Amino acid sequence: MADTSREFVLDGDARAGSDVLLAIAGGASLAGGLSWVNGGPARASRRSWLDTFDWRLYRAGLTLEQVSGRHGTELVLTGRDGGVLATQRVAAGPAWPSLAGALPAGPLRELIEPVAGIRALCPVARATSKVSELRALNDDAKTVARLAVDRMSVTFPARRPAPPRLTLTPVRGYSGFADRVSRAIAGVPGISAGRGSALDTALALAGQHAGDRPGKAAAVQLSPSMPAAAGMAAILTALLDSLEANVPGTIRDIDTEFLHDLRIAVRWTRSALKLCGRALPGGLAREFRPEFRWLGDLTTPSRDLDVYLLDFDGMAAGLVAATESELGPFREHLDRTRAAEHRTLVRGLRSARFARLAASWRAALDSVRPARKRPTVTQLAGTRISAAQGLALQAGLLITPHSPAQSLHDLRKRCKELRYLVEMFGSLHEPAQRWEAVRELKALQDCLGAFQDAEVQRAEIRAFAEQMLAARSAPAATLLAMGEIAAGLARRQAAARSEFDGRFAAFASPASQSRLSALAEPGAA
Amino acid sequence: MKIFATYNIKGGVGKTATAVNLGYLAARDGYRVLLWDLDPQGAASFLFRIKPRVKGGGKALIRGTKALDAAIKGTDYDGLDLLPADFTYRNLDLLLDAAKRPERRLASLLAPLKSEYDAVFLDCPPSISLLSESVLHAADLLLVPLIPTTLSVRTLDQLTEFLSGFNGHRPDVLPFFSMIDRRKRLHLQIAADLPAERSGFAEAGIGALSVIEQMSVHRAPVTAFAPRSVAAQQYAALWAEARQRAGLTG
Secondary structure (H helix, E strand, C coil): CCCCCEEEEECCCHHHHHHHHHHHHHHCCCCCCCEEEECCCCEEEEEEEEECCCCHHHHCCCEEEEEEECCEEEEEEECCCCCEEEEEEECCCCCCCEEHHHCCCCHHHHHHHHHHCCCEEEEEEEEEEEEEEEEEECCCCCEEEEEEEEEEEEEECCCEECCCEEEEEECCCCHHHHHHHHHHHHCCCCEEECCCCHHHHHHHCCCCCCCCCCCCHHHCCCCCCCEHHHHHHHHHHHHHHHHHHHHHHHHHCCCHHHHHHHHHHHHHHHHHHHHHHHHCCCCHHHHHHHHHHHHHHHHHHHHHHHHHHHHHHHHHHCCCCCCHHHHHHHHHHHHHHHHHHHHHHHHHHCCHHHHHHHHHHHHHHHCCCCCCCCCEHHHHHHHHHHHHHHHHHHHHHCCCCCCCHHHHHHHHHHHHHHHHHHHHCHHHCCHHHHHHHCHHHHHHHHHHHHHHHHHHHHHHHHHHHHHHHHCCCCCHHHHHHHHHHHHHHHHHHHHHHHHHHHHHHHHHCHHHHHHHHHHHCHHHC | CEEEEECCCCCCCCHHHHHHHHHHHHHHCCCCEEEEECCCCCHHHHHCCCCCCCCCHHHHHHHCHHHHHHHCEECCCCCEEEECCCHHHHHHHHHHHHCCCHHHHHHHHHHHHHHCCCEEEEECCCCCCHHHHHHHHHCCEEEEEECCCHHHHHHHHHHHHHHHCCCCCCCEEEEEECCECCCCHHHHHHHHHHHHHCCCCCCCCCECCHHHHCHHHHCCCHHHHCCCCHHHHHHHHHHHHHHHHHCCCC
């Protein structure tokens, strides 16, 4: 046996575990001179497992746990096999949610930061543990294996006692003995081999699983022959799930991605209603489109400021004539404006109007009963993708070197609509085929995005400068530094514009178009 | 990874007790520690209740790190592993003599363990030999226990002279008084005078205390079974100095 630990679970009611040590010590008779001895007083600890809202650590095979006990608080990072990758003592428990970048510098932060990125770490489960230990001794009274009995009581996401978990850890160089001990434990009635980590157990008690993500339209499994109305209801319900799941994090301002994901759900919903709304019965789309437009508009100012602030350090680092410190008043202005916009956003998300929209939209989607079998969702996807593809191509062909920025913005919107449709009906196509089909579209979107973002940010920085002047909070040095940033944005926009012809040509090429057209064909599914 | 060696040309001066207790204290501080019991008598192995036996003996160990890795045993204490003694270690000089660059052999054997351990303690047999030369080349800090007698002082002189002939890597030396008998005037006088004459002496010293002898009854470091004893406090003070002198951080 390798020197890795083995897990067991005591079956049945967790309270029976109070005598688990006696049960093992009495039941697991150890042949060959081995004996059990008590490993000392039980240790109590409070445990929290942390991950980002979208489970980035879990998906990267990492588990981050904060353990607080008599000797202080420690963060423990383990890998897929349960092996400890890094630990970090923390003076007091950090206030969660927190960005990984706020953790003390060290190997643990170095491993987590690139994985978590801009997403905050939040508690995904909490429990209290009382760990007792038995030691298996050889005939020299030397410890050859340790058996930890963990009586865990989950406090979040649900309050439930967990069945006691037994962890047998061989002492290095004594794996043969540990193998015997393991067999002896497995022979005790009521004990079975354990599966999954303590985090898995804590989540399972609440009916959850690590990696569970709120609904995403691209993840909705559509049956090719289902009526279009039923398909659209399924997609829109998943989008509503995603939207609602991101509301609390947006209100608490945990990290910028909650609002970003909320906006994605709103944008997709609006595009779905615009492009495929006629597939829904009884004027539903017409009724709800204005409300989702209101919701989209509500979120725009906050998101624009988030983008500005996320990009801020990069823009400041690019200054040549001015210094980063000269941008200080600009940064303060952005922070103040964002805080004010966030308050407006929170009021909107807590309003009766939003609650009514979410409730009535869900009720409307739940009541969708397709009256006709046709068109099928496959037919709907085909016609809509084909139409959106034609519109995007047409909008792009009309663009000349003299076209205004608005023309490129319009093309970007057409491209977004095409992309949303491809993603929305994604389960009808092979992932590889879909990926190939949108390759050139993605590159064109990136170029148009860079152009449009620079255009918007240029306009905004002018507006910010005027606001700051009006508020008498703009020193000349700051305005000059902002001017330099505006110049940098103009260069970025010009670079994107010069890339455009090549990107569009690739998108409009017969090969690219035929790959997209294949998605619209009935046989594509 | 820092390598500490407890070394003295003389026997019975407290080398093993020092290695065992400082190794334990280092592990208790959170360092990942390996103690290599190089003395064929196997006293350190005995104290940790580990059989003084290595598969393939000293020959296999000197040949490569694979055997070394397989021979490591966990002690009863978290973070503290032991490479046990083996009776064949009595021939380590001959085995080293047959190896390439024998005086560097120990250092190169330990190098691959860098990622696994923060501190290694080498508990050396008493002698000046090819093995001790290899230990002196590998060590970052030499812990030299000295009984405060005139003869002990001579052994320190011999060691200092021996090291002065080294080219390249030369370990830092931390001499300290061991087995100080407070009833003996000579002990007290030498313990008071010598640090004033020689630089680099540890301020901490270890007394001739019966609780240290009881280690062989408990088969455990005194710092583990009697953590509040005077002896444990003396070892803790010595460890604090050794850790600082070696620059062990974290």
